[in-house]
Amino acid sequence: MPEIDLDDFQTQLRVRPLTPADHxxxxxLHGLCFPGMETWSERELDALTxxxxxxxxxxxxxxxxVATALSLQVDVDEYGPSHVYDDVVHDDLAGSHDPDGDSLYGIExxxxxxxxxMRIGxxxxxERKVLCRRLNLKRIVIGGRLPGYYKVADEMTAQEYVEAVVARELVEPVLSFQLANGFAIKRVVKGYLPDDEESLxxxxxxxxxxxxxxxDSAERTRSTFPVRVCAVQYPVRPVASFDEFAKxxxxxxxxxxxxxxxFVLFPEIFTLQLLSFLPTARRGKAVRQLAALAPDYLDLFHDLAVRYNTNIVGGSTYVEEDDGIYNVAYLFRRxxxxxxxKKLHITPSEARWWGVRPGAGVRVFDTDRGRVAISICYDVEFPEVARIAAQKGAxxxxxxxxTDNRQGYLRVRLCAQARAIENQMYVVTAxxxxxxxxxxxxxxNYAQSGVFTPSDFPFARDGVAAECEPNxxxxxxxxxxxxxxRRNRIAGTVRPWTxxxxxxxxxxxxxxxxxxPTLPIEGVPVTGSVETG
Incomplete structure (x- = not known):
């Protein structure tokens, strides 16, 4: 008799977190389980994971x-007792996830x-129940399908069908499975899954x-998540040294x-003020003289953020990397x-006069007061940048x-307001x-710094939370x-994001x-006007 090899009999079953590599x-798998239904895109699954x-x-x-379970954490009461699937799980798959929500919502x-x-379900x-307990959530909520209902729809209503399944007068494997796993029926909702032909x-x-x-010791409902922002409309004037600038x-x-x-926000390239005490030089050399002061700039703002216990967006400054000049904004956390x-879109004059190169990548930063992103001047005039930042949770x-004139300023201001409305987010300009x-x-220079909101009843009139006088x-x-x-995205008068x-x-x-690479114009002293936004 041949020797028994246990590997011929055993199976390795593992429950594990999903990753982007599983797309x-x-x-x-979804093609096998939900034939004819559109599956999630790679971008959506990446965002969810x-x-x-x-x-x-x-x-x-x-x-x-061989099996998957997708879930969100939400405050389910916000969606109402008779919500439908798309209210919670809209096209932006991860957009409804709320880390402060009190419920685990089963997507599928x-x-x-x-x-x-094999009892894999x-x-x-x-595993969902273990997660619910670990996160100390009140409940798990799911929306169950009724794939057998279409067979008897001419004979009974959906409510009657559900009652018959509960009474074991009819067999409905999906609903029966969920009942067997400890789930209680709350209500039957017409239109919960409009595209589910079997469930009608x-x-x-x-x-x-x-x-x-x-x-919690306090009731777990949130009426506010306050964040105080400050925009600096910065006055440039000649300085005799870096210490005077720092002061x-x-x-x-x-x-x-x-x-x-x-948060404190400073303007774009306000550090050009430092050129007032550096020797007059042609553009290529002058911008590199300024870039050489970047370590002093970083030390200054790092110290201020920690000392004053505030997060600082330190405007932007020119930085030399890989023999190129970039316009870079820094976030100094407290x-x-x-x-x-890095600035992604470079104006023609900025490229021509300073030889600035465009950066790559839209970054979103976690802070102790929410997730934030930075669009440097001209970048806000491209709606795709803010949309990508919002998709990443900003x-x-x-x-x-x-900006050097009113037209340039209005391009920035009007686009900033548009980004606030389109993405139902706040936009702060300086x-x-x-x-x-x-x-x-x-x-x-021409400036009027401000704080802009979506345009709806909960927010300030005209979508302007606060604004400086110009200049x-x-x-x-x-x-x-x-x-x-967050609530406005769910239940606003209109929902441009959702x-x-x-x-x-x-x-x-x-x-x-x-x-x-774009080389600056040489042979010309550093004078004149450059439009950066």
């Missing part, structure tokens, strides 16, 4: 993905038909209650600190960490700008005022509520081509 396997990785569960047998469960009967439901669009809202749930900057941070601002965002968009006759870009040195302070924008037609179009971030 093709998920598409294959990034925003809520613990909620996306897979079952693997001998290295093959898929089990390869070849592996059904039960394993997935048990009906769904059953069901709930599993976490008996281990421990309420002026510190004055504004100190003023913002007195208002206990969570915990001492630093992030960077709640506030900071726009440092430098510009340069004053002049330095002998420094390029600083001889003429004076000033700061503008506003209190923003991130909870308002109601996007991703079946018709989408905005996708791509890998850029290598930038082509």
């Amino acid at each position: 093709d396997a998920i598409v294959r 990034e925003r809520f990785p613990e909620g996306q569960i897979g079952v693997e047998i001998d290295g093959r993905l 469960v898929a089990v390869d038909p070849a592996f059904q009967g 039960r394993r997935l439901y048990e 669009g009906h769904g059953v809202i069901m709930e599993w209650v976490n008996l281990h749930y421990q309420p 002026q900057v510190t004055f504004f941070v100190d003023a913002a600190g007195g208002y206990r601002a969570d 915990d001492g960490t630093i992030e960077a965002q 709640q506030i968009l900071f726009v440092p700008f430098c 510009g340069v005022t004053g002049l330095i006759p002998d420094v390029d870009n600083m001889n003429v 004076i040195e000033a700061i503008v302070v506003a209190d923003l509520d991130l909870e308002l924008t 109601d996007r037609r991703l079946d018709l179009y989408e905005v996708v971030e791509k890998e850029p081509s290598p930038p082509q």
Whole structure:
């Protein structure tokens, strides 16, 4: 008798988190489980696994993905007792995820038909229950299908069908399975899944209650998520040294600190003020002299952010990397960490006069007061940039700008307001005022810094939370509520973010081509006006 090899008999079953690398396997699995229904795109699944990785569960047998369970964390009460699937799980798959929500919402469960009967679905439901307990959530909510209803729809209503299944007068495997896993029926909703032909669009809202749930000492409803922002309308004037520049900057941070601002925003390339004490040079050399002061700039703002306990978006400055000049904005967190965002779109004059190269990549930064992104001046005039940032979870968009006339300023301001409306987010702008006759870009300036909101009843009139008077040195302070924008995306008068037609179009971030070097004009002293926004 040949020796028994146990490998011929055993199976390796593993429950694990899903990752972006599983996309093709998920598409294959969904094609088997939901034939004829559109599956999730790679971008949507990537966003879901990034925003809520613990909620996306897979079952693997001998290295093959055979089952998945996708979930969101939400405040389900916000959607009402008779919500439909698209209210919660709209085209932006991860957009409804709320890390402060009190419920786990099941998007879908898929089990390869070849592996059904092995209680894999039960394993997935048990994993969801474990997650619900670990996160201390009140409940799991799902919308159950009724795939057998179409066979008897001429004889009974959907409610009667559900009652017959509960009474075991009819067999409905999906609903019976969910009842067996401890879920209670809350209501039958017509139109829950309009494209579900077998269920004739009906769904059953069901709930599993976490008996281990421990309420917070305060009721777990949130009426506000306050964030105080301060925009500095910065006056440029000649300085004799970096220390004099630092003294002026510190004055504004100190003023913002007195208002206990969570964020302070400075303008784009206001550091050109430093050229007023450097030797007069031609453009290529002058911009590199300024870039050489970047370490001093970084030390200054890092120290101020920590010392004044505020997050600072330090405008932008020119930085030399790989023999090229970039316009870079830095986020200085109050915990001492630093992030960077390069300007993506370079104006013709900025490229021609300074030889600035475009950066690559839209970055979104986590902070202690929400997720933020930075669009440097001209970048805000391209709606795709803010849309990508919003897709990555940005709640506030900071726009440092430098414009030399009213037309340039209005391009930035009107586009900033449009980005606030389109993405139902806050946009904060800060510009340069004053002049330095002998420094390029600083001889003429026009600015009116402001804080912009979506245009709807919960927000300030005209969508302007606060605004400076034009062309004076000033700061503008506003209190923003991130909870308002979150709710506005769900239940606003209109919902430009939620109601996007991703079946018709989408905005996708791509890998850029290598930038082509642009040399500044040489042989001309550093004077004149350059439009950067």
